[in-house]
Amino acid sequence: MKDKIWLSSPHMGGSERKFVTEAFDTNWVAPLGPNVNGFEKDLESYLKDDIYVGALSSGTAAIHLALILLGVTAGDEVLCQSMTFSASANPIMYQGATPIFIDSETETWNLCPVHLETAIKDRIAKGKKPKAIIAVHLYGMPYKVDDITAISKEYDIPVVEDSAEALGSHYDNKMCGTFGDIGILSFNGNKIITTSGGGALVAHTKELRDKAIFLATQARDNAPHYQHSHVGYNYRMSNISAGIGRGQMEVLDKHIALRREMNVFYKDLFKNVKGVSVFSEISNNYFSNHWLSCIKIDSKLAGFTSETLRLALEDENIESRPLWKPMHLQPIFEKFPYYGNNVSENLFKNGLCLPSGSNLTDTDRDRITSAIQKLS
Template sequence: MNSRIWLSSPHMGGNELSYIQEAFDTNWIAPLGPNVTGFEGDLKAFLNTQKEVAALASGTAAIHLGLILAGVTAGDEVICQSMTFSASANPILYQGATPIFVDSEPETWNMCPKHLEVAIKDSIAKGKKPKAIIPVHLYGMPAKMEEISAIATKYEIALIEDAAEALGSTYKGKNCGTFGEYAALSFNGNKIITTSGGGAIVCNDEEAKKKAVFLATQARDDAPHYQHSEIGYNYRMSNIVAGIGRGQMEVLSKHISLRRSMQAFYKDVFKNVAGVTVFEEPNDDYFSNHWLSCITIDPKEAGFTREDLRLALWEDNIESRPLWKPMHLQPIFEKYPYYGSNVCETLFENGLCLPSGSNLTTQEKERIAQVIAAFLG
């Protein structure tokens, strides 16, 4: 059998080991140290922001801390994009809050501003204004942040960006991850850069960062003994893992370029195929890192389904995957409110993520193109 072509595998730049070795040589084998500080500074500089960055164990931890810092507690309501990975919504339940899911709009596949406002008005009419809004920049595509931010400001609701998939993406020249009071970044193994596992929270100011770090390091009070007045978490990134991140930051811009070239590759592959649309920016306001290249298939026009194509690729050991199954269709979340129509459901039924790694070789791309061409006949 042919070797596996992965959907999105880690891509090391080569200099990561030097930062890790430095941590060993200086015995900084802890959730603090020069690599953690340096990685946070690298991210802040890349994001071109005055906001502060704290490196954490995961993007999920970042969303959870964002909710805590936004004052979300048991019984509160939090509005979340339905079409996303469950990590966007799980922390809402960690806090004992109620998730309210909102449909996507078809241009960016992200939170629909119109349905968002309907959901807010409905909650207020029922006597409970939502405490936070979690939009997601799906597959690296920026959400309609101007409209979403305006709604959050209008109703004075905290905005927590899930930018886990969108490092390097911009909306109207501003980096994803810098629009909300808080934002989550992810460096999971499949992301555009990786620390094997890890994430970061972007905060408005130094005070918020200090609070996030305090909570992420078990909320230990300032005392000579171990004293705790608040619930804390083991969410801080280690100096070893941050060393990988420092090396990855050196190749981030290159990885973005390579991911975007994969999207261009698929546009060429499917350029004359009826019923297949390659996901792309709606206009020049949007710049996507194209973390994953995705397509939607109209079965009636194309004559085949996304599952037909997925299985054809899989037969040649090429990984592809359906789009995220919407949260309001998930067994754990289906009992919670949902506002919208069927945009995200249709995307899930007809959408497919294709191999998008920045480390795909010319030979692997040729193989992908040949398998697709043979399938199309």
């Protein structure tokens, strides 16, 4: 059988082992240490904008802490982009709050400002002003920052900016992860850089970041014994994982360039195929890291469906994946309110994520080309 071509596999840069070995040699293997501090500083320098970063065990943990810091409790409502991975929505449930799902718009595939404002007005009319908005930069594509921020300010509802897929993406030359009241990053194994598993919370004040770290380290009070006045969590990143992250930061921009080259590769591959469009920026204000390159297929024009293409690639041991199934269609979430007009449903039905890793070779690209050309 041919070697597997993965959708997005980890890509080491070379220095990760040095930082991890140093952690072992100095016995810093706990969820604190020089690599954790160094990784946080690396991220702060990269994101700029006078922000403060807390390294955590996952992006999901970061969203959970963000909701806690914003005062979301049982019975509250949180507005959430429907087309996303479930980790964006699950922490709402952790808090006993109610998710209110919002459709996407067609240009960035992200949170629709029109449906967002409709939902806010309707929830307020029903006597329940939402506590927070979770907006996602899907597949690395910045959401409509100006519109979402304006709505957030008008109705005084804070934004949790889910940048799990968007490290290195930017809008108007400002980095994703720094727009919301609290930003979220992920370093899962399939992300643009990885710490094997991990995430981070991005705050605009040191006080908020420190509070997040306090909660992430079991909320231990300042005392010689173990004393706790708040519910705490075991959400801090380990010094070992952070060492991998420090090495990955050295190649982040290179990885972004390689992912963007894959997006260009697909644009060239499909340029003469009717009914297939490659997901791209809508203007020069947007810069996507193209964590995953995605296509949308009009089967009537193309002569094949997204599922037909997925299976054709699978036959060649090439991984592809449907776009995120919207949260309001998921069995666990289908009972909750949804505001929209089927944009996310149509994207799910007709879209496909294609191999996008920064470690793909010319041979891999030849195999992908051959498999697709057989079909088209």
